[in-house]
Amino acid sequence: MVTAVNDQRDEEGIVLTPEQKRARRQRSVALAILLGVLVVLFYVVTLVKGPGVLNRPL
Amino acid sequence: MSTRTDTAPLHSPLSAADAGARVGSDAFTPSLATPRDYFSLLKPRLMSLVVFTALTGMVAAPGHINPVLGFTALLFIAIGAGASGALNMWYEADIDAKMSRTAKRPIPQGIIRSGEVLGFAIFLAVFSVVALGLLVNVLSAALLAFTIFFYAVIYSVWLKPSTPQNIVIGGAAGALPPVIGWAAASGTIALEPIVMFLIIFVWTPPHFWALALLRSDEYARAGIPMLPVVAGDSETRRQIALYSWLLAPVGVLPWILGYASVVYGAVALVTGAMFVMYALRLRKAAEGKATVKAAKSLFGFSILYLFLLFAVLLAEKSVGWSFGQLVW
Numbered sequence: 354m355v356t357a358v359n360d361q362r363d364e365e366g367i368v369l370t371p372e373q374k375r376a377r378r379q380r381s382v383a384l385a386i387l388l389g390v391l392v393v394l395f396y397v398v399t400l401v402k403g404p405g406v407l408n409r410p411l
Numbered sequence: 412m413s414t415r416t417d418t419a420p421l422h423s424p425l426s427a428a429d430a431g432a433r434v435g436s437d438a439f440t441p442s443l444a445t446p447r448d449y450f451s452l453l454k455p456r457l458m459s460l461v462v463f464t465a466l467t468g469m470v471a472a473p474g475h476i477n478p479v480l481g482f483t484a485l486l487f488i489a490i491g492a493g494a495s496g497a498l499n500m501w502y503e504a505d506i507d508a509k510m511s512r513t514a515k516r517p518i519p520q521g522i523i524r525s526g527e528v529l530g531f532a533i534f535l536a537v538f539s540v541v542a543l544g545l546l547v548n549v550l551s552a553a554l555l556a557f558t559i560f561f562y563a564v565i566y567s568v569w570l571k572p573s574t575p576q577n578i579v580i581g582g583a584a585g586a587l588p589p590v591i592g593w594a595a596a597s598g599t600i601a602l603e604p605i606v607m608f609l610i611i612f613v614w615t616p617p618h619f620w621a622l623a624l625l626r627s628d629e630y631a632r633a634g635i636p637m638l639p640v641v642a643g644d645s646e647t648r649r650q651i652a653l654y655s656w657l658l659a660p661v662g663v664l665p666w667i668l669g670y671a672s673v674v675y676g677a678v679a680l681v682t683g684a685m686f687v688m689y690a691l692r693l694r695k696a697a698e699g700k701a702t703v704k705a706a707k708s709l710f711g712f713s714i715l716y717l718f719l720l721f722a723v724l725l726a727e728k729s730v731g732w733s734f735g736q737l738v739w
Contacts (some may be wrong), residue, residue: 373441380580383446394483401479 429445455494468589497532582615
């Protein structure tokens with residue numbers, strides 16, 4: 354049976370079930386939102402800190 | 412045709428996880444994990460306590476922090492705390508599978524593979540520390556890194572499986588957030604946040620031992636040497652009472668040292684006395700149902716106690732009774 358499944362995989366790749374597709378879509382959307390939020394956050398923090406953003410005394 | 416039913420099962424290094432359902436968890440099966448599952452790895456309830464106490468430390472600190480930077484600091488402190496929670500879940504997945512309180516976590520349920528959790532946790536830990544260092548300051552980032560290390564390695568790997576004093580020493584990790592918040596706002600560490608640290612540090616043992624009394628059978632089955640498992644219920648109740656006697660005056664310290672107003676002092680005195688009363692009630696409770704009831708009462712009150720103390724500190728600063736400005 355495993356051979357048969359592997360043969361099928363070679364032809365079609367892994368076929369996702371509707372549940373797996375839904376979960377993957379949710380993860381993708383969440384990642385996109387988080388990335389967008391981080392881009393905005395880093396942009397706003399840069400504006401708030403102004404030129405001092407490059408001043409990093411240890 | 413679903414690939415899940417047709418692929419050969421792989422074996423997890425976690426025997427407990429193999430015994431249960433491993434939905435979406437073998438190497439050939441695409442994941443069924445949702446963002447909610449990943450979020451649950453971060454221990455949201457623990458994160459909320461971390462954010463609340465870090466906010467109090469931040470607001471109590473001298474000077475002014477820009478709200479955007481304050482929000483940013485809290486966000487990355489929360490993510491760092493979540494990362495340490497995820498590292499803890501990765502390391503303790505086999506133990507979690509044996510305890511009813513934790514058996515439904517994503518790894519023992521087979522929803523997310525343990526290797527994925529490890530990668531997720533390490534990424535969040537590094538990202539939160541680097542971002543806090545770059546966007547806020549290096550001191551708070553260093554403290555956050557130390558907290559993650561302390562919780563994930565010193566507590567989870569070393570202390571928890573080896574000594575009944577695990578929660579006493581390990582409590583330092585949970586007590587550090589107000590110090591991190593203070594450092595994020597001021598770039599320094601002072602006595603005030605250390606007093607807040609002390610309150611949480613001394614509060615932790617009676618809080619967790621009250622829970623451990625209720626779960627001692629499960630801890631014993633999982634091989635965790637919690638105090639009730641190693642020393643018995645009676646000794647645990649005695650030590651809970653001792654720590655409660657210590658906690659009551661420590662809780663009042665911010666007022667005694669002049670960092671908080673008389674309002675805080677009154678709240679700390681009354682709630683500290685109630686804490687001792689609950690602990691003594693547990694100490695004297697008969698074995699069986701009375702002990703369970705008293706332990707539940709103490710556990711519930713301990714959460715309210717910590718919330719009240721930090722809420723009053725936060726409120727005092729918010730309405731202008733800042734630390735050090737309204738004394739006696």
